[in-house]
Amino acid sequence: MIPQADPRAQYLRHKADIDQALAGVLSSGRYILGEQTRAFETEFAGYIGVTHAVGVGSGTEALHLALRACDVGPGDEVITVAHTAVATVAAVELSGATPVLVDVEPETLTLDPNRFEQAVTERTRAVIPVHLYGHPVDMDPLLGVARRRGLRVIEDAAQAHGALYHGRRVGSLGDAGCFSFYPTKNLGAFGDGGAVVTDDTALAERVRLLREYGWAERYVSHVSGYNSRLDELQAAVLRVKLRWLDEANAARARLAALYREGLADRGLTLPIVRQGAQHAHHLYVVRSQERDALRAHLESRGVGSLVHYPVPVHLQPAYRDRLPGSESLPVTELAARQVLSLPMFPELTPSDASRVVETIGEFQRRR
Numbered sequence: 001m002i003p004q005a006d007p008r009a010q011y012l013r014h015k016a017d018i019d020q021a022l023a024g025v026l027s028s029g030r031y032i033l034g035e036q037t038r039a040f041e042t043e044f045a046g047y048i049g050v051t052h053a054v055g056v057g058s059g060t061e062a063l064h065l066a067l068r069a070c071d072v073g074p075g076d077e078v079i080t081v082a083h084t085a086v087a088t089v090a091a092v093e094l095s096g097a098t099p100v101l102v103d104v105e106p107e108t109l110t111l112d113p114n115r116f117e118q119a120v121t122e123r124t125r126a127v128i129p130v131h132l133y134g135h136p137v138d139m140d141p142l143l144g145v146a147r148r149r150g151l152r153v154i155e156d157a158a159q160a161h162g163a164l165y166h167g168r169r170v171g172s173l174g175d176a177g178c179f180s181f182y183p184t185k186n187l188g189a190f191g192d193g194g195a196v197v198t199d200d201t202a203l204a205e206r207v208r209l210l211r212e213y214g215w216a217e218r219y220v221s222h223v224s225g226y227n228s229r230l231d232e233l234q235a236a237v238l239r240v241k242l243r244w245l246d247e248a249n250a251a252r253a254r255l256a257a258l259y260r261e262g263l264a265d266r267g268l269t270l271p272i273v274r275q276g277a278q279h280a281h282h283l284y285v286v287r288s289q290e291r292d293a294l295r296a297h298l299e300s301r302g303v304g305s306l307v308h309y310p311v312p313v314h315l316q317p318a319y320r321d322r323l324p325g326s327e328s329l330p331v332t333e334l335a336a337r338q339v340l341s342l343p344m345f346p347e348l349t350p351s352d353a354s355r356v357v358e359t360i361g362e363f364q365r366r367r
Contacts, residue, residue, distance in 0.1 A: 001302045001303075001304060002302060002303050002304055002343050002348070002352050002355065002356065003304045003343060003345075004304040004305050004306045004341055004342070004343050004344070005184040005306075005343075005344070005345050006345050006347060006348075007183040007184050007188055007190075007345075009345065009346075009347035010188070010241070010248070010345070010346065010347060011190070013347060014240055014241065014244065017240045018237055018240050018241075021036075021236040021237060021239065021240050022233060022236060022237065024236065025232045025233050025236045026233075028232070030232060031231060031232045031233065032229055032231055032232060033055075033212070033229055033230075033232075034232045035232075036232045036233075036235040036236045036239065037055050037229075037230050037231075037232060037235040039235070039239060040053075040055060040230075040235040040236075040238050040239045040242070041053040041054060041055055041195070043239060043242055044179075044195060044197070044238070044242060045197060047162075047169070047242060047245070048169045048171045048172050048177065048197045049168060049169050049172045050171070050172045050177070050197045050198055050199050051198070051199045051201065051204075052197065052198050052199070052200075052201065052204035053195050053196070053197045054195060054196045054197075054204055054207045054208050054211065055193065055194070055195050055211075055229070055230025055235060056193075056194045056195060056196060056207070056211050056228045056229065056230055057192060057193065057194060057211075057227075057228035057229060057230065058087075058180060058182075058192040058193065058194045058228070059087060059156075059158040059178060059179060059180025059181070059182065059194040060087040060090060060091050060094075060180075060194070061091075061194055061211075061226070061228040062158075062178035062179060062180070062194035062195060062196045063087070063088065063091030063092075063128065063154065063156060063178045064091040064094040064095055064228075065196060065207045065210045065211060065226070065228060066154045066176040066178055066196045066198075066203075066207065067091065067092065067094075067095040067097065067126065067154060068095055068206075068210055069176070069196075069203050069206040069207045069210060070125070070126060070152045070154065070175065070176070070203065071125075072095050072097050072125045072126050072152065073095055073096040073097060074096035074097065075097075075123065076095075076096075076097040076098070076123060076124075076125040076126070077097060077098045077099075077100045077121060077123040077124045077125065077324070078092045078095075078097045078098070078099055078100065078124075078125065078126045078127065078128060079099075079100045079101075079102055079116055079119050079120070079124060079126075079127045079128070080092065080099055080100075080101065080102075080111070080127065080128040080129075080130065080156075081101060081102060081103075081104055081110075081111050081130055081132075081332070082101045082312040082313040082314045082315075082323075082325075082326070082329055082332050083104050083109055083132065083309065083312055083329075083331075083332040083335055083336065084130045084132060084156070084309070084313065085158070085308075085309065086309075086313050086316065086319075087158070087180075088128060088130055088156050088313075089101075089313045089319065089323070091128075092128070097125065097126075098123075098323075098324065099313075099323055099324075100119055100121075100124070100323070100324045100325050101313070101314055101323055101324065101325035101326055101329060102115040102116055102118075102119045102325055102329075103115050103328065103329045103330065103331045103332055104132075104331050104332055104335070105138070105331070106331050107272050107274075108132075108135050108137075108138075108271075108272065108274060109132055109133070109135075109285075109331075109335050109339075110129070110130065110131065110132050110135060110136075110137045110138070111127075111129045111130060111137050111142070112331075113137075113138055113141040113142045113145065114141075116142055116145060117145045117149075119324075119325060120145070120149055120151070124149070124151060125151065125152060126151055126152035126153070126154055127142065127146055127151055127152075127153055127154070128154050128155070128156050129142055129153070129155055129156065129174070130156040130158075130159075131155065131156065131157050131159060131160035131163060131170045131280075132159060133159055133271065133279075133281075133282055133283040133284075133285050133308070134159050134160045134163050134186070134279050134280030134281050134282035134283065135160070135163070135271070135273065135274070135277060135279050135280075136160065136163050136164070136165040136170050136274070136277045136278075136279075137155075137165075138274065139165050139170075139173045139174075140166075143173065143174070146174075152174075152175045152176075153173070153174030153175050153176075154174060154175060154176050154177075154178060155170060155171055155173060155174045155176070155177040155178065156178055157170045157171040157177045157178060157179050158178065158179060158180035158182075158185065158194075159180075159185065159186075159280070159282040159283065160186075160280045160282065161179060161185060161186040161187040161245060161249075161280060161282075162186060162187075162245055162246060162249045162280050163277070163278055163279060163280035164277065164278035165276065165277055165278075166276045166277075171197050172197065172199070175198065175200060175203065176196055176197065176198040176200070176203060176207075177196070177197045177198070178194065178195075178196055178197075179194055179195045179196075179197070180193075180194050181193035181194060181195070181230075181234065181238060184345075185282065186245065186248065186249060186252070186280055186282050187238060187241055187242060187245050188241070189234040189237050189238055190233070190234065190237055191231075191233075191234055192234075193230050193231075193234040193235075193238065194230070195230070206223075209222060209223050209225055210223065210225045210226055210228075211225065211226065211227075211228045211229055212225060212226075212227065212228075212229060213225040213226070213227065247346075248346040249280055249281065249346075251346040251347075252280070252281035252282075252344060252345075252346055253279070253281055254350075255281070255284070255344060255348055255350070255353050256271075256279070256281045256284055256344075258350060258353050258354070258357070259284055259342065259353060259356070259357065262353075262354065262357035263286065263357055263360060266357075266360050266361060266364050267288070267364055268286040268287065268288050268360070269286065269287035269288075269338070270286055271284065271285055271286070281344060282344070283308055283341045283344055284341065284342045284343075284344040285308060285339050285340065285341050285342075286339075286340055286342060287335065287338040287339055287340070288338055288340060289338060291307070291337065291338050291339070291340050293363075294340060294360065294363055295307070295340055297359070297362075297363040297366075298356075298359055298360070298363075301359045301362070303343065303355070303356055303359050304343060305340055305341055305342055305343070306340075306341045307339060307340060307341065308339060308341050309336065309339075310336060311336060312329065312332045312333060312336050314326035314329060314332075315333070315336075342356055343356055
């Protein structure tokens with residue numbers, strides 16, 4: 001079976017270094033917000049190209065705390081998309097604000113900057129562009145609108161570790177960037193974890209307060225905060241993997257090129273890379289009018305796949321008929337019926353990727 005993702009393969013590839021790092025934490029006696037977390041925050045900030053990184057409990061919490069640090073709360077609106085992990089919208093609601101949904105671009109399935117400006121009201125306080133699948137949102141026009149209207153820009157970069165937009169890492173473009181370290185991410189831990197990155201010192205300090213009960217000193221809360229901390233074991237794993245992130249992303253890019261060449265005439269809509277962007281290839285997502293039949297065929301031949309995402313947020317039971325903007329998302333709704341994520345992880349061999357291509361070709365020949 002070829003899995004769609006395989007975080008265990010990366011562990012086995014770097015097993016000696018990871019085991020040594022974990023043993024060091026276990027023997028240190030310090031397991032929360034210690035030396036490993038501080039070192040990772042410094043190293044990850046340097047990688048992204050910002051001054052600060054603050055380790056938190058998950059990517060969802062990164063978004064939530066970034067919103068809170070920007071004073072976004074009840075009565076405010078935050079513009080984002082429905083074609084995303086539900087975590088994006090859940091984080092907005094955790095802050096007390098109202099998510100307002102706009103449609104995505106047909107080519108990239110990322111937030112459409114033209115739709116963004118049309119959705120701004122006097123209650124809008126922030127926008128969350130989602131760098132979906134590892135492809136950067138078209139940030140220049142979005143930032144222009146946000147700056148003109150006085151809005152905060154909080155990037156959801158949970159799937160885009162290492163992606164570039166006109167030479168800059170995503171996460172460094174807005175007021176804050178939010179990352180997830182879920183195990184299948186390009187930079188993945190062995191459990192939950194996340195980070196907020198920013199050049200804004202005051203914003204970073206507020207996130208540090210919020211992640212641990214508002215403590216500036218232990219047991220004294222200066223603001224009402226939460227418990228959302230990146231633990232030392234995960235930080236140690238991430239420090240090892242960060243050293244190999246660019247190499248792993250290069251392997252993903254080679255696999256994407258193999259797919260692009262092999263699937264060019266297979267009746268699928270293939271992902272594009274916008275000029276000026278460098279895709280992180282967290283996922284390789286094709287679109288097919290026969291998506292469900294194709295997926296069943298792949299499964300029957302031992303090829304794993306997933307759908308990111310089968311139900312747009314605004315059509316899920318918890319959110320249906322109550323989020324502003326839900327009435328006009330045709331590109332989002334079409335994408336949900338067509339998208340399919342093929343196997344994509346750095347340890348996937350070229351021969352296995354070729355087998356995926358051949359299996360899709362077999363499906364097309366049989367139609």
